[in-house]
Amino acid sequence: DTEVTQTPKHLVMGMTNKKSLKCEQHMGHRAMYWYKQKAKKPPELMFVYSYEKLSINESVPSRFSPECPNSSLLNLHLHALQPEDSALYLCASSQEGGGIETQYFGPGTRLLVL
C-alpha cells in the first residue's frame, strides 16, 4: 500500500482565519514533506521532517507552521495567510528523508485564501 491521505480536500479561508491541513501515511516511512504547487507548475518544497524532526525549512514564511506529532502524521498550521498563498498543498512521504528515495504523494488540499 503506497497511500498518503490528506484532509481536507478543499479549504476556503479568510486572511484572519486559523486552519490546519492534515496528512497521514501508514507505510512505515520516517520522512514526510510539505509542498506548495501552483497550477501546472512543479511542486515547490516547503518543509521536510525526518524521524519527527524538522530537517529542512525552505525559508517559508512563519504564517505556515508545520508539526509532526508522530511518524505517521504531519500537520500544517495556517494563520494570517495572503491571497497569493492560494495553491494546492501536497504532502509526501519516503523511507527516511536522506539520499536517494522514492517519494509518494497524497491527493493534496486545494486552498483558497480570500
Next chain:
Amino acid sequence: GNSVTQMEGPVTLSEEAFLTINCTYTATGYPSLFWYVQYPGEGLQLLLKATKADDKGSNKGFEATYRKETTSFHLEKGSVQVSDSAVYFCALSASNNQGGKLIFGQGTELSVKP
C-alpha cells in the same frame, strides 16, 4: 547543481498516437530518475522510476530508459488514450540533494483528443 529539463507543452495528440516526452538531467553521481503524473484536480502519482543506468521503468504502457551517456530519461507510450491527458513531471533524486529533495522538471501538459 542538479537540474532537470523537460520539453515544454502543451502537447496535443490524437488517440492511439505515439507519445514521447523528452527529459534530460544534470547531476553528479548516480541519481534515481522518476516520472510523476498529475491528472486534473489530483495529486502527483508515481508513474515509473529507474535507479541505475540502462534500467527501464515501465507502468500502464509507459516506458522510460535511464541513459547515462545522454543524461536522458525520455517517457514513451506506443498508443495514448484520452485518459492519459495529464501533466507529466520528470524528477531526480541524488545523494547530494539535501534531505532527499526531489528536483522536478517544469512539467509537460498532454492533451489527447478522441
